[in-house]
Amino acid sequence: MELRQLEYFVAVAEERNFTRAAERVHISQSGVSAQIRRLEHEVGAELFDRSARTVTLTVAGEAALAHARATLASAEAVGRAVDEVTGLVRGRLTVGMVVGCTITPLFDALAAFRTAHPGVDVLLREDNSDRLVEYVRNGTVDLALVGTAAATPDGLDALTIISERLVAAVPPDHPLAGRKQLALRELTAHPVICMPRGTGLRAVLDQASAAQDLRPAIALEAGAADAIADLAARGLGVAVLSTSMAAAHTDRLTPLPLTDVNVPALLALVWKPTPHPAVHAFLPHAREAFGTPGAP
Secondary structure, eight states: OOHHHHHHHHHHHHHSSHHHHHHHHTSOHHHHHHHHHHHHHHHTSOOEEOSSSSOEEOHHHHHHHHHHHHHHHHHHHHHHHHHHHHHHHHOEEEEEEETTOOOHHHHHHHHHHHHHOTTSEEEEEEEOHHHHHHHHHHTSSSEEEEEESSSSOTTOEEEEEEEEOEEEEEOTTSTTTTOSOBOHHHHTTSOEEEOOTTSHHHHHHHHHHHHTTOOOOEEEEOSSHHHHHHHHHTTSSEEEEEHHHHHTTTTTOEEEEBTTOOSOEEEEEEEOSSOOHHHHHHHHHHHHHHTOOSOO
């Protein structure tokens, strides 16, 4: 008795037709019929009543069907278990990271994972957040650290790493430097320096602006927070950053909370709901590195 015979048997039982079953298992009808005959010979009983146009199970066939399905399921489970082991022995983990990001806990997690699974090749790919989310969805990237304005991008699981409000940041000699906070409408009266479309920070800014029918004058774009701060410090516009990004530059910029931008900018790890074995093994290291408890 072979697994393929059980597969053909289940296919015929479910399709109730030898032709459709053959199409389903991608062999000829004669091949299916021959294997079913061999299976019937081995078990010593006919499994199908072929006297009518629709193929039906005999009493023996009814008795065998549940066992055949269980055997095929067990064989599939064996294959998955082996795949998981080999995936962690000689697999590959492709990690996406938003351009300009220097979140050292991610690097700590990658180092810990590599120590635990030295046979897995770790690849790092930089891009903007929108493209990385699509790469995770289509399998080009296994998981990615992205900026987003939504806690969980559609169709993916996520681990939120940072959730912060947007702030404007200006140099000491800027007309807004004496303010304690700022409304978004007031920001739009000045040239803005921010991240490009496709990033989480820009998504938050664009969404908040659209909600108020505002159109900020985007003077300059840069993919790294340090570059945005450098440009703002030289008087080329008002920087739009997250709270922690702006806090790193308080020696030359004054942060002004944007009072009416309530959606936070998020930094999150995202992956498919049914993760690759290497992703599943990586997540505990990520949670430990980022100080985020809980099971993956």
